[in-house]
Amino acid sequence: MKKILLLAALFFIPGAVVAQTLNPGDIVVIGYAADTGTATVAYNEFSWVPLVNLPAGTKIYFTDAGYNTVDSDFMGSGLSDEILLRYIVPAGGISAGTVMTVTEEMLPSGYTAISSSKFGNDFNGMITLPNAGDQITVFQSTDDETTPATFGNTDFSAIFMLTGSSLSFTALAVGKSGISPVSNVDNLTNLAPGLENGVNAVAVGSGPLEADESDNARYQGIASGTREEILASVCNLANWGRYDSAFGNDLAFGTTPNGWTSNGVVAFDVQSLGRYEADQQSFALYPNPVTNDFRIRTGSNAHVDGVFIYDVKGLQVAEFKNPEDIIDVSGLPPGTYFVKLTSGTDTITRKILKE
Secondary structure, three states: OOOOOOOOOOOOOOOOOOOOOOOOOOOEEEEEEOOOOOOOOOEEEEEEEEOOOOOOOOOOEEEOOOEEEEEEEEEEOOOOOOOEEEEOOOOOOOOOOEEEEOOOOOOOOOEEOOOOOOOOOOOOOOOOOOOOOOOEEEEOOOOOOOOOOOOOOOOEEEEEEEOOOOOOOOOOOOOOOOOOOOHHHHHHOOOOOOOOOOEEEOOOOOOOOOOOOOEEEEEOOOOOEEEEHHHHHHOOOOHHEEEOOOOOOOOOOOOHHHHHHOOOOOOOEEHHHHHHHHHHHHHHOOOOOOEEEEEEEEOOOOOOOOOEEEOOOOOOEEEOOOOOOOEEEOOOOOOOEEEEEEEOOOEEEEEEEEO
């Protein structure tokens, strides 16, 4: 059976109108459906929600091409059932908690299919989610939108990921080749770098193996709370309804029993948003780019008790417990790194460029 990666990708494009750089967990995917539609017209859909306000002009990319940490790249090259969709936030922006649903029946306004060798070229020009599970990631990139084939190579920051292909993001065998398509490579995915399962990613398959998919799944937890509370709830498997033959509740293909849709929660009330944004802005790393070391700027009452540095493949390359204000990275080779800061139970991720 076919397992698809649905990758919700957020890219920061030079010149775009943005109020802030998005952080891991600022957008979540709350459902996908491969067996929905009508008795005569079958179509797929997925739903996503921003947990922070999105200003007009923000560009968000969605793809169902898998990601392979071995190659640090997407695996849609040469595949006819993968695609990259670009969504541009309209005038007036989108408020935190707004549920956005995309269906295969008709590409909604604001979405555009982008041709790219790394993301495939879907046969119908829209997202196609065959009934065998999905994965979802959110990421930003400073790549220019006129060269979409370079998106996601090394210059991107992951925001969120969901997989319905398995209960594990490591089910994709490390020997699988990326980029050059191999058998069923479009069905598999690894966890994108900078994300952590259960924190800003969730696996909702039916078992631990790469074939243990859920055809359909949707979030059914709390709909009101702070950004952190809703994110934690979405990343908890216990708050998901999964629909597959493995659970004895598979949906008949091309039907909508009881009005089943991917947006089990139709609206969210994200509380104390201003406080969260203030907390996020209080943490900064400088200088950036970094030559030998960088400093951590925090709010007046904030204390960083851990600094963890990861490379673009998601491998931890450095760790500092109860660090001083200056972090020495002179021993790291040049490149892009993700810096995870912990402060009590809170986690904030920033990106640095080591020169």
